[in-house]
Amino acid sequence: MSCDSVVVFVVLVSTVSCQNLTFPDWFMFGAATSSYQIEGGWNASDKGESTWDRALHTHPEIVGDGSNGDVACDSYHLWRRDVEMCAELGLDMYRFSISWPRLLPTGFSNKISEDGKNYYSNLIDGLLEKGIEPVVTMYHWDLPQYLQDLGGWANPLISDWFADYASVVYYLYADRVKYWITFNEPIVTCDSGYTKQSTPYLDDLNTGGFLCNKNLLMAHAKAYRIYEEEYKLKYNGKISLANIFVWFEPETPDDANVTELMFQLYEGRFAHPIYLGGWPPELEKVLAENGKREGYKYPRLPPFTPEEVEFVRGTADYYALNHYITRQIRQVGPGEAGSWPFYGSNEIGATMLNDPSWTPTFIDWFTLNPKALRTQLHWINDTYGVNEVMVTENGLPLLSRDLYDVERMECIRDHLEQILLAINDGIHVIGYTAWSLLDNFEWAAGYASTFGLYAVNFTDPQRTRTPRESARYYSSVTRTRSLLPRKTDLNYE
Ligand SMILES: *[C@@H]1O[C@H](CO)[C@@H](O)[C@H](O)[C@H]1NC(C)=O
Ligand SMILES: *[C@@H]1O[C@H](CO)[C@@H](O)[C@H](O)[C@H]1NC(C)=O
Ligand SMILES: *[C@@H]1O[C@H](CO)[C@@H](O)[C@H](O)[C@H]1NC(C)=O
Ligand SMILES: *[C@@H]1O[C@H](CO)[C@@H](O)[C@H](O)[C@H]1NC(C)=O
Ligand SMILES: *[C@@H]1O[C@H](CO)[C@@H](O)[C@H](O)[C@H]1NC(C)=O
Numbered sequence: 001m002s003c004d005s006v007v008v009f010v011v012l013v014s015t016v017s018c019q020n021l022t023f024p025d026w027f028m029f030g031a032a033t034s035s036y037q038i039e040g041g042w043n044a045s046d047k048g049e050s051t052w053d054r055a056l057h058t059h060p061e062i063v064g065d066g067s068n069g070d071v072a073c074d075s076y077h078l079w080r081r082d083v084e085m086c087a088e089l090g091l092d093m094y095r096f097s098i099s100w101p102r103l104l105p106t107g108f109s110n111k112i113s114e115d116g117k118n119y120y121s122n123l124i125d126g127l128l129e130k131g132i133e134p135v136v137t138m139y140h141w142d143l144p145q146y147l148q149d150l151g152g153w154a155n156p157l158i159s160d161w162f163a164d165y166a167s168v169v170y171y172l173y174a175d176r177v178k179y180w181i182t183f184n185e186p187i188v189t190c191d192s193g194y195t196k197q198s199t200p201y202l203d204d205l206n207t208g209g210f211l212c213n214k215n216l217l218m219a220h221a222k223a224y225r226i227y228e229e230e231y232k233l234k235y236n237g238k239i240s241l242a243n244i245f246v247w248f249e250p251e252t253p254d255d256a257n258v259t260e261l262m263f264q265l266y267e268g269r270f271a272h273p274i275y276l277g278g279w280p281p282e283l284e285k286v287l288a289e290n291g292k293r294e295g296y297k298y299p300r301l302p303p304f305t306p307e308e309v310e311f312v313r314g315t316a317d318y319y320a321l322n323h324y325i326t327r328q329i330r331q332v333g334p335g336e337a338g339s340w341p342f343y344g345s346n347e348i349g350a351t352m353l354n355d356p357s358w359t360p361t362f363i364d365w366f367t368l369n370p371k372a373l374r375t376q377l378h379w380i381n382d383t384y385g386v387n388e389v390m391v392t393e394n395g396l397p398l399l400s401r402d403l404y405d406v407e408r409m410e411c412i413r414d415h416l417e418q419i420l421l422a423i424n425d426g427i428h429v430i431g432y433t434a435w436s437l438l439d440n441f442e443w444a445a446g447y448a449s450t451f452g453l454y455a456v457n458f459t460d461p462q463r464t465r466t467p468r469e470s471a472r473y474y475s476s477v478t479r480t481r482s483l484l485p486r487k488t489d490l491n492y493e
Pocket of ligand 5: 458459
């Protein structure tokens with residue numbers, strides 16, 4: 001049925017709508033990975049130890065199956081196969097991260113690893129040879145252990161150490177990389193890291209997590225300003241920071257205010273300073289009152305000086321958004337919100353639930369509601385006035401290692417459909433990045449859950465990669481640059 005004939009029948013078949021299923025020429029299709037999750041080679045050449053190496057070597061019980069990323073997908077040796085897979089998928093871009101301790105073994109810029117430098121240089125060249133744009137994340141959670149020993153993200157000096165690292169990265173790769181992401185999901189570094197869910201596995205969100213919040217934003221801004229001053233004119237690349245953005249819906253109209261605070265807690269703490277300037281005012285006030293009541297001399301969120309507000313404001317060229325899930329918010333009394341994955345929700349008296357209409361997965365807090373992505377893209381435009389957004393992660397975890405992963409295929413399709421609707425609404429969404437290119441080390445879940453378009457055989461020393469059904473589907477989308485009408489979805493060959 002052609003689009004025109006759908007219009008004719010629309011009165012009879014009211015559920016069929018005539019929607020333009022073709023992506024604009026400039027839209028980029030991608031897939032993503034991160035260094036610790038795929039590279040392995042944890043002690044190859046002169047690589048320094050990362051916080052993840054240390055944590056999982058000393059506390060293997062952190063991970064359900066006792067595994068770690070020592071070898072992972074062995075992409076340190078098998079990166080050529082990864083590039084080939086990107087080409088098989090017909091990708092326009094590949095998002096990967098640089099391991100700070102692989103490039104700078106001491107954590108400082110006094111010594112650049114020759115092998116580390118060449119590893120990322122070869123990967124970038126390999127992608128460009130296939131016409132694939134590298135999208136480079138500078139920090140995806142693997143901090144040099146020595147910098148952690150010096151206080152890590154709670155030490156304000158780290159913003160200079162990160163800026164030095166960023167300078168080296170630009171110096172080596174800015175001639176070939178146009179899309180940069182300083183930090184992946186900073187809420188994980190700060191909140192998960194200070195609620196014993198991620199390195200440094202401390203339990204001190206009241207102070208450490210909020211110090212991290214400010215220091216990390218200063219690090220981001222310094223890295224942005226260096227590029228702006230030294231490279232922007234010459235290479236005209238774009239820099240952002242990728243927030244994990246949970247969409248929140250109030251359970252009842254009475255929960256609307258606490259839901260708004262929840263957005264500020266999750267999103268605003270890492271976006272408001274960059275896009276609007278300073279902390280989200282209402283949240284800053286609530287957190288300051290909580291700290292004062294508990295006898296702290298300093299406010300939870302360390303204040304920015306007026307100079308710092310201006311320094312951090314305007315340090316993103318596009319909005320990078322990792323979208324997976326939606327949660328429902330209910331207002332509760334102080335201390336009743338529970339623990340992870342609620343982070344600081346006790347602070348504002350919010351608890352999270354699921355709406356039964358959303359699609360459940362094997363993880364109780366991971367429920368799919370693709371329509372939220374379109375709403376969220378509008379929210380970002382309206383709240384932060386951002387005219388370019390890239391969806392830098394989206395995907396589905398499954399327990400099955402099966403190659404026939406229809407649920408993952410549908411997840412990708414349903415989210416791409418919402419992106420198309422948002423584009424047709426006038427939101428400038430420049431790309432979509434599926435998480436993940438291949439099965440990998442999924443942090444505390446080890447190798448038990450799979451996210452890959454390609455399956456990886458982790459018992460095989462060769463770490464053989466095999467395309468799943470979702471890979472075949474995604475490559476049909478990138479080939480035709482369009483989604484097929486829903487009814488014929490499964491007949492894409
Ligand atoms: C559908 O959208 C694409 C990309 O924006 C555009 O090039 C094409 O002309 C549109 N087709 C129709 C029939 O509107
Ligand atoms: C690297 O680590 C492995 C264990 O993952 C160990 O067997 C090997 O000896 C180490 N190599 C060096 C050079 O330390
Ligand atoms: C929500 O906030 C508004 C404005 O701050 C206030 O007038 C209203 O009473 C609040 N509603 C609830 C249910 O607390
Ligand atoms: C995006 O935001 C701008 C400014 O806030 C607004 O004028 C515009 O209508 C919004 N775009 C869409 C598609 O809603
Ligand atoms: C994984 O690799 C091992 C070792 O090569 C092999 O015995 C096994 O059959 C492979 N599993 C799958 C599902 O291909």
